[in-house]
Amino acid sequence: xxxxxxxxxxxxxxxxxxxxxxxxxxxxxxxxxxxxxxxxxxxxxxxxxxxxxxxxxxxxxxxxxxxxxxxxxxxxxxxxxxxxxxxxxxxxxxxxxxxxxxxxxxx
Amino acid sequence: xxxxxxxxxxxxxxxxxxxxxxxxxxxxxxxxxxxxxxxxxxxxxxxxxxxxxxxxxxxxxxxxxxxxxxxxxxxxxxxxxxxxxxxxxxxxxxxxxxxxxxxxxxxxxxxxxxxxxxxxxxxxxxxxxxxxxxxxxxx
Numbered sequence: 001x002x003x004x005x006x007x008x009x010x011x012x013x014x015x016x017x018x019x020x021x022x023x024x025x026x027x028x029x030x031x032x033x034x035x036x037x038x039x040x041x042x043x044x045x046x047x048x049x050x051x052x053x054x055x056x057x058x059x060x061x062x063x064x065x066x067x068x069x070x071x072x073x074x075x076x077x078x079x080x081x082x083x084x085x086x087x088x089x090x091x092x093x094x095x096x097x098x099x100x101x102x103x104x105x106x107x
Numbered sequence: 108x109x110x111x112x113x114x115x116x117x118x119x120x121x122x123x124x125x126x127x128x129x130x131x132x133x134x135x136x137x138x139x140x141x142x143x144x145x146x147x148x149x150x151x152x153x154x155x156x157x158x159x160x161x162x163x164x165x166x167x168x169x170x171x172x173x174x175x176x177x178x179x180x181x182x183x184x185x186x187x188x189x190x191x192x193x194x195x196x197x198x199x200x201x202x203x204x205x206x207x208x209x210x211x212x213x214x215x216x217x218x219x220x221x222x223x224x225x226x227x228x229x230x231x232x233x234x235x236x237x238x239x240x241x242x243x244x245x246x
Contacts, residue, residue, distance in 0.1 A: 049189070051196040055163045060189060079182050088170045092163070095189045101203040 006035060009103075010046040014059050017048060023059070023093050030061055030082055030094060037078040038098060040069025045102050049095065058095045064102035110142025114217055121210035126201070130194035132210030136217035137191035140184055141165055143221060147228055151238040154246060162188065164245065171244050172237040176227050183220035187213060 008031065018024045031044055045062040052058070063078070075098040083091035117135035120128045145165050149155045156164040166188075169181035190213050193202050203209035228234055 049192055051192050053162060054159050058189075076179070076182060079185070080178060083170050083178070083181075088167055091170065092167060095185050097186055097189045099203060101209075103200060 006041050006043055008044040008046070011048070014046045014048050017057065018059055018093075021056075021059075021093050023090055026082065026086055026090060027059065027061070027094075029085075030096070033081055034061070034063055034078050034096075037074050037081070038063050038065065039072045039074040040065040042066055043102055047103075056093070059093055060095045060097065062102060063096065063098045065098055065100055067100045070098075070100065110144075110146060111139050111221060113139035113142070114214065114221065117210070117214045117217065121207060121214045123207070123210075126204050129204045129207055129210030130198075133187070133190045133194040133204070133213035136210075136213040137184075137187040140180075140187060140217045140220050140224075144169065144180065144184070144224060147224070148238070148241070151234060153238060153241055168241045168245050172240050174227065174233065174237050176223050176233075177237055180220045180224050180227075183216050187216055187220075 010027075015024070015027075018027045027046070031046075034041065034044065041063055043064040045060075045064060047060050047062070049058045049060055063075070065072075065075075069075075079096045079098070082094055082096070085091075113135045117132045117139060120132035120135060123129065123132070141162065145156060145161060148165070148168060153168070166181055166184050169177045169184065172178070190203075193200070194204060194213075203212065227237065
């Protein structure tokens, strides 16, 4: 599938934490993979998890999709890709929700 | 009490009339799956996580296995974690919780993942294989 351009918002605090975790390159690679893989993709929103009871806060890479593409098989393929590509420790730095419900501020 | 009993509560909440119900549905759905997996792994002879590590360790253990079903359950747990944290803490943003569908979606995820996990647990060879890998890495 050809790479497409989609509105992408990366909140500064998320980028800062990615640098602190040493996963900035992986963050951009996950976004690139998402542009290739996620069907129905409308936007990306990258932000911090609002809360974590324990351990480290995750970096949320939210793929906002069009209604009608929910539960497409491509979404699972993208979500599992960081675990397979980088291993569990790095993969668990990220949460990759795919949803029609974004914050609406992408782009 | 079994963790899956929270799924009954989650279904009731998803049928509720207000945003607070739908958010509570997402929260209970997450805990239904998390606690069910935690307790099953304990029954498989893997150590019970201390409360301060349970959210991280259960996901990590599922991903440690190379079993595709276990990984799928782990991804669902990730999705439910993200949904649940927004439901419980990010109340200033409506997200998907402007309609009952938001809660129903989380309930469906947890239901499907529990069904898959039950199938794994019922298959002795598969279960033992997964448990062996986890015990070797995260006993």
